[in-house]
Amino acid sequence: MNKLIIDGAEYQAQDDQTILDVCRQNGIEIPTLCYHPAMEPYGACRLCTVEVIRHGWSNLHTACTHPAWDGLEVKTQSPAVYDVRRTLMGLFLSRCPHVPVIQNLARQYGVTEPPFATDDPDQKCILCGLCVRVCNDLVKANVINFSDRGIDRQVGPPFLEKTRDCIGCGACTIVCPTGAIDIVLEEAGVYAEKPLGPTAAIYVPSLQAVPRVPVIDTDSCIRFRQQDRSNGKIADACGVCQTLCEANAIDFDQQDEILDLTVGSVIVATGFEMWDPKKLSQYSYGRSPHIITGMEFERLSNAGGPTGGQILLSDGSKPKRVAIIHCVGSRDHNAHAYCSRICCMYSLKHAHLVRDKTGAEVYEFYMDMRAFGKGYEEFYERVQEEGVTMVRGRGAVVDVLPNGKLRVKGEDADLGKLLAVDVDMVVLSTAIEAPHDADKISALFGLGRTADGWFAEAHPKLRPVETNTDGVFLAGCAQGPKDVPDTVAHAGAASAAVLGLLDRGEVVIAPTVAEVNRDDCVGCGDCLLVCPYTAITRVEGKAQINAALCKGCGTCVATCPSGAIMALHFTDDQIVAQIDGVLAWA
Amino acid sequence: MIDEIRKIVAERLNETDDKGARLDGMVALRRTGPAVAPHVFVAGDDLSTLEINPRYPLMTVVSRLHKRLPDIRLGVVARGCDERAYVEMAKRNQIDPERLVILGFACTAEEALECYCAEPFPKNLVVGTPAAPGPQNPIVAKYDTMTLAERRAFWKQQFVKCIKCYGCRNICPECFCEACAMEDKAWVEPGFLAPPFPAFHLIRAMHMASRCIACRQCEHTCPAHIPLTVLYDLMRRDMEALLGYVPGADLAALPPLSVTLEQTPLLLGDAHDPATIPLAPIGR
Amino acid sequence: MGVEFEPKIVAFMCNWCTYAGADNAGVARMESPSNVLPIRVMCSGRISPEMVMRAFRAGADGVLVMGCHIGDCHYSTGNHRSVKRMPLLRNLLATVGVNPERLELTWVSAAEAPRFVQVTHSFTDKIRSLGPLSQEVAE
């Protein structure tokens, strides 16, 4: 334990403490600009200069870097210290005359006007290096650094050019003492954040989330991104959130786990993905901020969304005319041939919301209105009564006009005329499609898929939740497009099927297994080679089949040269009878 | 040559191995008056009756002895075709390689010629010098140029002679099944003679696909002189072209029809699209 | 040759892929030729050469063997055996002078109802053009 005298009073300090640490701990005020508790002291702003007397020698040192050695005498308020700080604040104020933090600190040392000429009145950066250090030392993104030397020194990315390496974490803006750094989103628009998806690695999933706690997106978080995933070790990167969280609520050790479970049944409920309307260029998606998908409209009209639920254009005004186009990517041989089932009803809801929230004119381009559910048709009628203009015919093309307006062209089949409507906003009711990686799930469980990519049920009418793999069931849109009630019903059926298995406690296997006629078996072992389930073993020189392992494929039957294996329910005789039968009939 | 074989057989029967064990016997042919028959010679036997003519599927005898007497260790006086038969039989658990010593001898050039034999000597050659391979069967040689109609005419003419005696099957060292598909009424309707074209012979051909080691016993045996080995040689040729498998060549090679594409891939065409798998040439 | 020759075709289908595909084709009201006589087996690997021969013998003018695509086999590798067996058998047919086109092996998945229809149609057309097998064999 070191003892030192600060401003006449004695204090105790640990070996690894600096003078500044001791002062802060004991409420002795020392101004700092380049210091941040989360980072190593840097000693660049020199504002924490104090007088240190050691072995009778008095010198000026920075409190942030000087160790709190035993026997030191420190003066934090001496005239020499005051003079240095005053001159320094004069220099800082001349550099950055309009930064409140600097103005206030300067005033404390009696400097109210910049003593020197100001080069750039808008200068806010004092080159304290906190942003550089947080980016390089803590975040380890290494995006910004100093360039040039001496009075030309400045902060920026390499060559002071835009860089894609910036991950937009904003740590630099948080530590910057003078507010010199702004995060500017490249894509202008109403939606200061993208309509869908978070922008930072830590975010509250939704304003309506319960409980309303932030989560760390480990794919975006630098600390997690840099961890060596092979051994699960977390890199010593960033951790700014943990350093700064006063509640100590952040625990990086809480990790995703891979659980090894032995189960008897699996329900595949992998859902759907939204089809990307950029694939059909006539909808101009991406060419105007006002051409949005139905999902983006949901985000826009959500009270937790970027506009607080208001339906606004990028300039903040309300749209006067909105077009909603059905069947974008559905019922279209250039995209998906099937009907996505849900779009008609959500499009009607969107029309209702636009009318309700903005009073804008709504043009709804539909091919057929599929309001097949309970109460659906009634809702359709209600929306019509709300003054929505229903145009029967595919909305064919969306053009972005030079003035930023959007022109929707299509055919009004009822009138038999081509139609063009200029609107402020277009909502594309896009198709839903099977997840892009459904093939992996398919391979994992041995599931079939229909031509449009959805998982195949065992029978379209009789076994709608079962698959051809025993114990694996489908629920919801994994099997095909469904709206919420249908999904719930389908999932209930899948659960019931699983429960049925659980309830029985025993599994009944299919009777279609193979059997060996040991008299005829010559023990050649070809059947052992063909069996994919290792259900066949050689016992006393002859083949024997474990019926529990056998799935009844019958390949061994076809392979056995001696005709010693029989596939129950698919015996040679039965098949021959069928062959003879069908041919006799034909 | 026969003297040398007798001498070596005598030596082998009297030899002891590292563990002091002797062979329990040597399978060979023995002259019995005007005929020859398989015989197990044991030490001290009179070997002057040991013969190597005519050709005889001795491995069938070995297989039966191995199955009947699980501890017996045998030697066998074998030709190249006997040794190839051994390979396919051992692969299918019909002979225990641990209990068999092959004493190989080379066929004569004349024999090779008669059998159209491509390899008239065993790998494990003890006596004799290898003769040059015999020529290809002339029918096989010209087969690719024959049209379907010509082929059909040829075989119909041959198969019509079949009296369904099963001699081809009975003599075949590789036909060791307990029950035979050619006798299964599901596949071959009983009561027809000659048997229906072409099912009867094709069923046997398919069964021989990965087994026929071209010993010619079936054809030699056939009382109707059906040139069965033409069919089997063509089958063997397709097998080698499509799956790279030569029956009798390698004890370690897996039976290709019983294993996956990873273990024995198709050499021609793409398994993902069977339409790409080519056929052997057909004359026009 | 009869003008109205309609071939009889035995189609062996595996339970999981082709049969389901055929079923889906039916559910979708797609038309497949009535010449095609389906024989359901659990796996294309179950189909032995004997069975094919038996179909021909029993009067089929053509035999279609259909199973899952390679890699999609419900039993993992059953179709690996078919894809080796059937080409050999086609060669044998050619060897004895029977037109090998009368036997065809192809893959149709459960999702490929249209393909099922297309395959059966084109095979039927082909066999129709080849004429009756009995006539061919009798020549």
Next chain:
Amino acid sequence: MADLYRADVLISCLHGQSADLAPTFRQEIERRGMAGEVRVVETGCRGFCSVGPVVSIQPDGEFYVNVQPADVPEIVEETLVKGRPVQRLTYKEPTTRKSITKYDDIPFYGKQMRIVFRNTGLIDPQSIDEYIAVGGYEALGKVLTSMTPEEVIEEVKKSGLRGRGGAGFRTGRKWESTRKAKGDVKYVIANGDEGDPGAFMDRSLMEGDPHAVLEGMAIAGFAVGANQGYVYVRDEYPLAVKNLNLAIQQAHEYGLLGEDILGSGFAFDIGIVRGAGAFVCGESSALMQSLEGKVGEPRSKHVHATDRGLWDRPSCLNNVETLANIPVIMLRGAEWFASIGTENSKGTKGFCLVGKIRNPGLIEVPMGMTLKEIIYDIGGGPPRGRKVKAVQTGGPSGGCIPTSRLDLAVDYETLSQAGSMMGSGGMIALDDRTCMVDISRFFLEFLKDESCGKCAPCREGIKRMLEILTAISNGDAKMGDIDTLETLAKTVQAASLCGLGKSAPNPVLSTLQYFRQEYEQHITEKFCPSGVCRSLVAYVVVDDKCKGCGLCIKVCSQESIAGSAKQPHVIDQATCIQCGACFDACRFDAIQVIPRSQVELLPKQEVHA
């Protein structure tokens, strides 16, 4: 072993135009069939810059100055064939114009004492044999075979050797701290990052006698317990890099570096690290950052590098000049070394003597020699008609010492007390045509670019001081600005992070100390008496002194001067740019500097170009 030769032709000053000399000599000697007898050696610098390129012929010691390739046949014919000097090319004593033939007789060298530069200019720096022939690596042998590290350190301590980089830290104590520091791996670092404008001592040493540095490092390595050394050289010194690399390679071949040196079991290796030429990288912590491959910026160091330096390991950083002293000390003993110099500053110091002086060059003198002796006896005093006004020592961070104090003895303490510093050895003679405001401005201009910019006082303070000095030069300043300047200077001195910033205000403070009146004159009278600050001055012809010789007309680049022969000339103030060339050219003091403000008052004169 080297072959024996009858004579050696030693060629110095291997930069620039003299590059052709050696090939020309070799050609000529070859042509005359003397290739086997006479050897041409390209040696290092001899320091006598004003007369370069110089050639000396050994063993007789003929010394030729300003030698051009065209002179080569004559030197070969006369000196090497006929054995007599070429009078035309000998050195002429500036005052008496007497010809001096032999190197040893030249007064420039007379008062010098060459310990560090004992070999430069005399041996071929690319030959380890030559270094060994003059006693090289003997000290290393002695140290490794007969001394303990402690004894070596004791010897260095006794010698009183102090750091030649400028701060003057006691070398022995630094070694001792490094030796005592905890750690298995330690480093010896040679600082060859000479950054002062106009200084080239380290460069001459590394180019002309690289083995002396390497030997010193090896001894230091043995003493402190290091097995690895680094020489930090700036990349602007390619020849130094080349010669050092060659020397390291040769020392390896001779077993004088590497594993088990001289069978002693001691292993030491040296690497060359090239810096990109930043003044701040002469600062130890910045240098080590740069060595580590980081940006060369200083760190706060409350823990010494001897405990935690390069890669946080104990590191002993010495200037190359310091290290070159070591072998001599080891051979001749600490007492001998300590007998040279003053009480607290022992040995010799190399200086780069430049400025308004007759014999500029690289010199090495014993500590304690007065500035006067250096400037007048060695430097030959100012050029004709000029007076020495001050001497600037210590490079950009040093200070100006006025004429009145030229009897100061040159050592660490005395120079510091006078407001300047020893520095790495820059010494600039300033004459009465030097403006002290301008000289401060010049150095701050340099430092503004060379400050790393990390800490605020140095970065912002230098900028503001420079602004004030520029304002003073331009006549835009007010009286209070001098006080602001002084306050700023003191703050920068007190509050800066590293030595660069702490010493940056020295030029300002020392000139303010001795020449404050000159600053005030700039502000109150708007006049620069030295005629340097162009906005404040005008040049006029004093009619009664002008002889009408026309010399000024010839030198005027602006054609602003007119006049007939033997008639007083006239300067056109409208086109004159106040360069002062006429003033310097006039042999009759007929050109006068007057405040710019007085131009209006001059009678209108017609100028006829």
